[in-house]
Amino acid sequence: MNHRPFDDWLLADQPLTAQQTRDLQAHLQNCPQCAALAEVNLALSSARLVPPQAGFTDRFQVRLAAQKRSVRVRNFWGFLILVVSVVSILTWLAWPVLKIVLQSPVDLLASWLSNLVALWASLQAMSHVSAVLLRVMPGFIPVSAWAVLLLAAGGCSLLWAFSLVKLTKNAQGV
């Protein structure tokens, strides 16, 4: 049996004309398949929404609070694991030094102090030598050498200023 256009009419959202309704009714009397489709369509169209049991929102709030709590706990444990991991890795990397420190902390402290004192003494000696050199050197260098040195420094400064002006002009042109 040809079910077209009856099944299209049955499932269409638009209202049918009087003639179409009569034709459809006549077809439904003789076609059990389309009759079942009509019944299903009618049952689906008249079906109502099933609401949840009362207190759905309250139950949701309880669930949301529990979830927020579990997220907080998870975040805390995550942070703790991260901190423990970082501390463990740093300890593992620094273990050779830590081992020495733990074995003889006083010796290590004394060695660090003596190194600091030696460094301080070296710096002081270097500053003395520099001061003496600055005081003595001008007497050894002739006046002509100073003139050449000054001229070279002036030339370099001019060259530097010229290139700076040139570069700035080029940059403005862009």
Place this chain on the structure above:
Amino acid sequence: MTDVTAWIVQAQHGDDEAFTNLVEAFQTPVYNLCYRMLGEAGAAEDAAQETFLKVYQNLGRYDRERSFPTWLLSIAAHHCIDQLRRRRFSSISIDEDEEGQTELPDRSAPDPETEIERKQEKDRLHRLLQSLDPTDRAAVVMRYWNDCSEDEIARTLHLTVPAVKSRLHRARRALATLWQEQAARSGPRRRPYESPAF
């Protein structure tokens, strides 16, 4: 700005009370979709609650240009489809879990017999729905219970409009075939379209 839009904006700024208003407003369509999809009250309650939790977590990503109910139903439908796929091979008895949830016949109605018949028909339809493929079922539920257009169903289920049309047609035909088989087993009865109201 409508109430719903205002609640969405407030909820996106961290107002839990506004989100509670959204839950209050949309609990029935979401629960109904889950119930029709999963076929049992307990699972539907869980799925609806999970849907709202997902919405709460992802509300910041919601695009206000989209329809909120469509977005909400999309999350619910996909959650239910996932649930059904997970339990595909386990058999579930609808009868055991429906206690206290199915619509009871209204004995005070003018015609209790018609009311009982109507209730039986709804139960029958509910059972038949469970025989459909999850995506087809979601399309049918959204079309008939949530009054979604084919375009909205397509966007919700990530399908094309012709695919939705084809799925709806196939699903209704499948339901009609099962309906016919059950009717043949239960004996002759008056058909609704034979009534003068049809």
